[in-house]
Amino acid sequence: MTDPLEDARSPRDRAARQRFVLDDTGFDEVPKKYRRFYRKWGGVNDALARNEVLCPVCKVVIRSTRELRPGDRVYCMPCMSRLVVSVGEGGRLEALVAY
């Protein structure tokens, strides 16, 4: 069976997105090559960028090199969760765990 999450982003959709250059923010809980894709969450006042979403399982901010949109799949490597981006209360992006 095809994983429905694999096909979440079409190439056309991807092309229209804003791109981001990620820097290492000092998050040290994953191997070095993955560190810039995660950062610590600063609490409720921490405003997330358009390429970021909060992991509901372990409360780490997941970052992508491109703007995130509803339906995107992201991985939280610190807690090994597969997540789907969706629109939460107030229009904010949030991630739902996909077991």
Place this chain on the structure above:
Amino acid sequence: MSDPHDLPKEVFLDEVHSFEFWFQAVAGYLTERPNGHDPSIEEADLNSSEREALITTLCNYAIGETAALEASSGMIRFAPNRRAKIFLATQVVDEARHLEVLLYRLSELGVTHLEEVVQSRANRSLLAFRKRLLQFVDGHDWEAALFAQNVILESMEFSVFQAHVERADPITGDMLTGIIKDERRHMGFGENELGRRLAETPHIRARLQAVKKELDPLVLDTFEDTLEQVGVERSERPELGRSYLASVERLGFAL
């Protein structure tokens, strides 16, 4: 490195459950913490009652970590796949490390006869929880053991340690910060592994609901007791229990 979010699902799962991943992940935060904390941090001036409360709290953390060590090691034998076996092996060493640094911290606080002191200050509900958890392990009950350990126990520890870090003396805080980083993996493994199994075999849900009902009073009693020792105001405690409640809610269990 291209975006890890583009990895195929199976590649991602193989990667994060591997020894190699663990090995490179813990190197980031263990290298600078010999014996569990930054050696340059100076001991705070604790008064007698603060010191006693801290010792009791750390003794109970040691009981919890011993339970996790015994359970995670016992579960390897009947884990359903190689990925889970290898992940659990990394968890075993994480738990043993936690136990070791907690005992080391107790010795720094002047505790001798560690094993006796730990037992004498153990919370009864936590001991009952440990006993029940090990019964699940001895019965090779994968779902119940995983639920009790990696969802319930780990979520409780995650919340309590986070609350404690905010109020702890600098050395204890630094030690707990290191432990929390490991708990993220353990908790995430439990929730995701169990979530996948529940999706495949929904009939186990009713049995796990009964396990939850049985263990909840023990968890909540331990939770209350520890937060009291750590100095968390009663009004703040429900908020701290949300991590545990949110996990079980995501798995679809009634609260």
Place this chain on the structure above:
Amino acid sequence: MSGFLSAYSIQNWLESCPQGYLEDTQYGHAPGQTEPALVLDNPTLLADTIRTTVQLVVGERCALAASSGLINAAPDHASKAFLATQTLDEARHVEIFTQRLYDLGVKKSELESTLAEHANPNLVKFAEVLLEKVDKGDFIAGVVGQNIVLEGMAFSVFEMLQAAVSGVNPKFANTLSGTIADERRHVGFGENRIGSLIKQHPERKADVEKMQKEMAYHMLATFSTQFAQSGSAMQEGQRMAQAAEGNGAEAPAKWHGADLATATPEEMEGVLSDTVLKEFKVRLGRIGIEYQTPAAP
């Protein structure tokens, strides 16, 4: 390090393994190292290499189940901590030898069927004897079976394999040197910890000796069938190693007096069995257990 932490501590393990000899390795070897073409391109050698690697995975899976299962039965924190590090060592060995099977061309989807097809039934029986003790929570018999018998066997097998491949397969030789370093700690723990427990519980000797005899029998039977199957591959390997030597490659070493460039499978089986059994005898003698000679398989 403070006196509070014994040599069995996680701290000691961290300083010697992840921050020591495993640093900068990937699946146990230097990044970028690959299996040599002389193995990958030769069907006889490839099939034999896969069959041998399967036995390593089977043995390490047994060690993983045993070391993790013994943690609950351990009588003190230091032993629990040591066995926790051993559990992770064994899981790493399972992982790196499994990865080697993939490097040799085994498909991930065919891993379990490949293991089932090639696992030596005598090695499986060897594992069952040990895991029965572990299941009963018998710490003394479990540690003797695991850390002296199983690890003692693994130690010699790895050394022999390393000597055999050192000139022709640096990748696998590197992988083996890391596992040998781990086994050193495991056999050391077995002897030191059990030595004192046997003194406290001399009534356990007879049972432990019976288990050793049984495990040794299955081990010899494993060696016998493995070498019987490897005859043509050994000859092929020796022929290719000689050709490579002519092109400047390092000459195969000697191992315990056997010339690996010319030894027959029967000779190698004899040398390996003799080496392992002598080691058992010496190690068991040191902890107060009388070595029992197994029947010839």
